[in-house]
Amino acid sequence: MMVxxxxxxxxxRVRFAPSPTGRLHLGGGRTALYNYLLAAQTGxxxxxxxxxxxxxxxxxxxxxxxxxxxxxLGLEWDEGPDKGGLYGPYRQSERKAIYLDxxxxxxxxxHAYYCFCTPERLESVRREQQANKQSTRYxxxxxxxxxxxxxxxxxxGERHVIRFRSPDEGQTTVTDLLxxxxxxxxxxxxxxxLIKSDGFALYxxxxxxxxxxxxxTHVLRxxxxxxxxxxxxxxxxxxxxxxxxxxxxxxxxxxSGSGKLSKRDAAELIKDGHSIFLKDFHTxxxxxxxxxxxxxxxxxxxxDHTEIFSMKDLVEKFSLIKLNPSPAAxxxxxxxxxxxxxxxxxxxxxxxxxxxxxxxxAGYNPDIQTLEKVAPLIRERMVTLDDSVDMAGFFFQDxxxxxxxxxxxxxxxxxxxxxxxxxxxxxxxxTDDFSADGLEQLLREFVDQSxxxxxxxxxxxxxxxTGQRVSPPLFxxxxxxxxxxxxxxxxxxxxxxxxxx
RNA sequence: GCCUCCAUCGUCUAGGGGACUAGGACGCAGCCCUUUCAAGGCUAAAACCGGAGUUCGAAUCUCCGUGGAGGCACCA
Numbered sequence: 001m002m003v004x005x006x007x008x009x010x011x012x013r014v015r016f017a018p019s020p021t022g023r024l025h026l027g028g029g030r031t032a033l034y035n036y037l038l039a040a041q042t043g044x045x046x047x048x049x050x051x052x053x054x055x056x057x058x059x060x061x062x063x064x065x066x067x068x069x070x071x072x073l074g075l076e077w078d079e080g081p082d083k084g085g086l087y088g089p090y091r092q093s094e095r096k097a098i099y100l101d102x103x104x105x106x107x108x109x110x111h112a113y114y115c116f117c118t119p120e121r122l123e124s125v126r127r128e129q130q131a132n133k134q135s136t137r138y139x140x141x142x143x144x145x146x147x148x149x150x151x152x153x154x155x156x157g158e159r160h161v162i163r164f165r166s167p168d169e170g171q172t173t174v175t176d177l178l179x180x181x182x183x184x185x186x187x188x189x190x191x192x193x194l195i196k197s198d199g200f201a202l203y204x205x206x207x208x209x210x211x212x213x214x215x216x217t218h219v220l221r222x223x224x225x226x227x228x229x230x231x232x233x234x235x236x237x238x239x240x241x242x243x244x245x246x247x248x249x250x251x252x253x254x255x256s257g258s259g260k261l262s263k264r265d266a267a268e269l270i271k272d273g274h275s276i277f278l279k280d281f282h283t284x285x286x287x288x289x290x291x292x293x294x295x296x297x298x299x300x301x302x303x304d305h306t307e308i309f310s311m312k313d314l315v316e317k318f319s320l321i322k323l324n325p326s327p328a329a330x331x332x333x334x335x336x337x338x339x340x341x342x343x344x345x346x347x348x349x350x351x352x353x354x355x356x357x358x359x360x361x362a363g364y365n366p367d368i369q370t371l372e373k374v375a376p377l378i379r380e381r382m383v384t385l386d387d388s389v390d391m392a393g394f395f396f397q398d399x400x401x402x403x404x405x406x407x408x409x410x411x412x413x414x415x416x417x418x419x420x421x422x423x424x425x426x427x428x429x430x431t432d433d434f435s436a437d438g439l440e441q442l443l444r445e446f447v448d449q450s451x452x453x454x455x456x457x458x459x460x461x462x463x464x465x466t467g468q469r470v471s472p473p474l475f476x477x478x479x480x481x482x483x484x485x486x487x488x489x490x491x492x493x494x495x496x497x498x499x500x501x
Numbered sequence: 502g503c504c505u506c507c508a509u510c511g512u513c514u515a516g517g518g519g520a521c522u523a524g525g526a527c528g529c530a531g532c533c534c535u536u537u538c539a540a541g542g543c544u545a546a547a548a549c550c551g552g553a554g555u556u557c558g559a560a561u562c563u564c565c566g567u568g569g570a571g572g573c574a575c576c577a
Binding site: 202337344 | 541576
């Protein structure tokens with residue numbers, strides 16, 4: 001089925017190009033996801049490129065975290081640094097040498113020039129502009145140095161950079177798929193540095209050149225690139241290259257809706273069991289299915305009611321035309337909701353295998369047989385996989401530790417409660433049927449002919465058996481705990497109650 | 502300060518000039534179910550930023566305000 005306005009697309013070549021300068025976060029994850037979806041949907045290629053031209057900001061381990069995060073989300077790439085491809089290398093630093101040639105070509109074409117200004121001079125120019133409340137930009141001091149003159153200084157070894165020569169007058173119009181034409185006055189486009197004095201290219205040049213060489217057809221990237229978008233269009237045009245289709249994705253705002261997420265916000269979030277870093281979601285007990293579903297819907301929608309999407313659904317239904325250009329505030333309670341839904345949709349054995357590690361990490365020794373029986377009891381109660389620890393940990397303990405005061409039934413005292421537990425203990429000791437149904441019948445009968453009600457009796461038993469006031473359904477729980485353990489726990493409860501007296 | 506983008510319930514959003522009494526979801530509140538907690542079901546409250554214009558008709562198109570966001574590096 002095809003959504004209105006959607007045309008069948010030719011296979012795309014798209015790329016996700018993070019820089020290894022920090023941890024991969026939600027916004028990056030969504031950009032990667034949309035790129036992946038477009039490639040998968042059209043039968044094209046999804047390329048991972050590491051944008052590591054800034055060696056000073058390189059963070060050890062960041063590249064690995066990018067791989068891990070993307071793979072956890074299920075976004076496998078077709079070409080990348082670790083798997084190669086026809087258009088490598090896929091690490092920008094490894095293609096350093098080619099950019100200087102391209103920059104020189106731009107110089108020859110008159111679209112770029114050598115600049116010999118020192119960082120100190122630039123800094124003072126900037127300060128002066130700020131003081132005069134002017135916009136800060138390069139003042140063009142080296143623009144008019146003659147080509148021969150410049151070349152001579154370069155060859156003599158004078159420290160220099162190569163700058164883009166943005167047009168002196170007129171306007172530049174670039175086209176974003178979601179926003180239409182964006183027109184800016186050329187005088188507002190700075191003469192950006194293309195090649196640093198160390199010979200390395202800066203992003204603007206490197207990305208344009210490599211996107212062209214890699215035959216990228218669609219660039220889906222964050223909206224923070226919008227301000228330099230006209231420059232990028234200009235660079236492509238200066239080389240005479242065809243531009244890719246440009247799509248700028250809205251930014252993610254902090255949950256309050258004001259401002260984008262900062263390091264400090266990230267630290268606050270982790271206290272509530274949330275994070276903006278992709279890799280944390282796994283540890284926090286979120287399903288990649290849920291995270292994917294959640295971020296997919298921040299900035300994209302399918303129709304007016306469908307909310308739950310598998311990766312397969314997304315691949316099938318994603319469409320650029322339904323992308324939303326406005327910024328979106330992150331909403332963690334919605335993620336919780338999606339996580340619950342996806343947990344409930346998980347096949348039994350899948351759920352079991354995902355819960356296991358969480359219990360193990362918490363210090364339990366979950367055996368698979370018990371886990372298989374426990375899973376159906378807790379699946380519709382869990383928000384995160386980590387919840388399984390609090391909900392089901394008692395299944396994997398020999399004895400439960402409990403607060404004696406929790407044991408006492410509603411409107412009852414300790415001795416009345418003890419009497420009830422003793423009677424139940426006796427009753428259970430005599431029965432051979434420890435199935436949930438059998439227990440339910442037996443215990444309901446007990447309550448009926450006693451002076452107490454369900455709430456009181458079952459409440460007491462719940463605490464005695466599980467050690468908690470809140471637990472999975474009582475009879476099923478008792479069946480799994482088993483007769484031996486259950487009786488021991490009742491005895492233990494009786495002992496505690498008698499101590500209170 | 503300069504440049505750019507954005508604007509529907511608290512939040513994510515549907516909406517492509519008449520189908521709008523503005524739909525869905527999360528969250529919130531109430532009710533039902535119920536041995537606890539969930540899940541599930543039902544119900545409620547909740548929005549077109551403002552002003553002009555175009556039009557028979559504007560949430561939808563245009564302009565101006567206002568608000569929010571992003572950017573202004575020999576970072577990406």
